Amino acid sequence: MNPLTYKGSNYDKYPVVQLPDTYTEACFSGWESITGEIRQKLQAINKREKILVVECYPGVDEKEIRNVFEAAFPDALCIHSKEGMLEEEELNALLKEDVTEDELFGYMTRRNIDCYFDPQKVVSIRKQIQSVSGQPVIVYGTGAAYLQPTSDILVYADMARWEIQQRFRRNEVGNVGLNNAAERTSLQYKRGFFVDWRICDRFKKKLMPYWNYVLDTNSKGQPNMAIAEAIEAGLKQAIQQPFRAVPFFDPGPWGEANG
Numbered sequence: 001m002n003p004l005t006y007k008g009s010n011y012d013k014y015p016v017v018q019l020p021d022t023y024t025e026a027c028f029s030g031w032e033s034i035t036g037e038i039r040q041k042l043q044a045i046n047k048r049e050k051i052l053v054v055e056c057y058p059g060v061d062e063k064e065i066r067n068v069f070e071a072a073f074p075d076a077l078c079i080h081s082k083e084g085m086l087e088e089e090e091l092n093a094l095l096k097e098d099v100t101e102d103e104l105f106g107y108m109t110r111r112n113i114d115c116y117f118d119p120q121k122v123v124s125i126r127k128q129i130q131s132v133s134g135q136p137v138i139v140y141g142t143g144a145a146y147l148q149p150t151s152d153i154l155v156y157a158d159m160a161r162w163e164i165q166q167r168f169r170r171n172e173v174g175n176v177g178l179n180n181a182a183e184r185t186s187l188q189y190k191r192g193f194f195v196d197w198r199i200c201d202r203f204k205k206k207l208m209p210y211w212n213y214v215l216d217t218n219s220k221g222q223p224n225m226a227i228a229e230a231i232e233a234g235l236k237q238a239i240q241q242p243f244r245a246v247p248f249f250d251p252g253p254w255g256e257a258n259g
Contacts, residue, residue, distance in 0.1 A: 014246060017238045019230065026230040034215070034225045035072035038153060041212075042136065045152050049132055052076075053151035054140040055207060058176050058196045059164030060157045060217055065140050077132055079148075081141030084121040085177045091116065092178075098195050103186070106194035113146045113203040116177050122147060142176050142200065145207055155225070156207060157215040161197070162248040165189060176200070 028034045042050050054069065056062055062080065070078055086094065098109040129137050129148060139148040167173045168188045174180040175188055176196045214231045216224045 015244055017234050017241075017243060019234055019237060023226075023230045023233060026227040028225045029223075031068050031072075031223055034223060035068065037225070038155070038213070039072065041153055047152065048134060050136045050153075051129070051148060051151045052136065052138045052153045052155070053144050053148055054138065054155045054157055054215070055145040055203075055211075056081075056140065056142050056157045057159040057200055057204065058142055058192060059159040059167055059173050060142075061167075061173070061220065062141050064217070064220070065157065069138050069140065073136055073138060076136040076138045077129075078138045078140065079125060079129070081139065081144040081147050082177065084118060084125050084147045085116050085143070086118045088178055090118075095191075095195055099191055104190065106190060109195045109198050111195070111199055113143050113199055115199070116143055117146065143203075146203070153213070154207065154211045155213045155215050156204070156211040157217055158204075160218050160246075162246075162250070163218045164192065165250060168192075 028037050038052065042052065052069075052073075054065055056065065066078060066080065069076070085091065092099075094115060095109070095111070098107045098111070100106045125147060129139070137148075139145075139151075145151070145154060164173070165185070168185045171181045174183065175191045176199075180188065211228050213225050213227055
């Protein structure tokens, strides 16, 4: 390339997979549109007690999820998945062998989503849900679909790793089951890398055949949601053509840039 004739980069920083226009109506933008779609689908279900599960990937603002859905469904019983989890001391002791005390290194955990939960609490909450009469139930948070395995509508709230890291830096979120938003970002990242993201990726794969909607909350206050069929169509389209992920370059623990 002749630098004298160079007119700028054509590098695409924001690659997309383009779907047919037929999927336009399968997408919803903004909380009002999203909750309106879910409300309509719940109303169409011919059951007295209806269960909505909002499974959240680590980093999703679960307070925002709670506030939005409590406002949209004021008569619903809302249960946060953390209510069924182990106490922080128990969880730290359980995961210590994977997290380790090393500043940088740990072990890729082989544990699954159930490791976060207290069996007795889980049994109690499931009984509480079964006893509900005449009102909808909303279970939300990381592991919500484990806490309540059956649902009338399953929404998967996903989150990009780059945004999780930014939220760590802004002290907005902590690791799964912990109130450690103020902890050093490097330690939060390490726990996410070796434990939380591994466990939740496995759980995500198990849930994919069953979710009804996928919710994107990477931009605060600007959520987007698509039906499962549209997401599946996008994945099928992606594997039939060249594709790449949106690039993300971040200073690593050794002072270099990681993509």
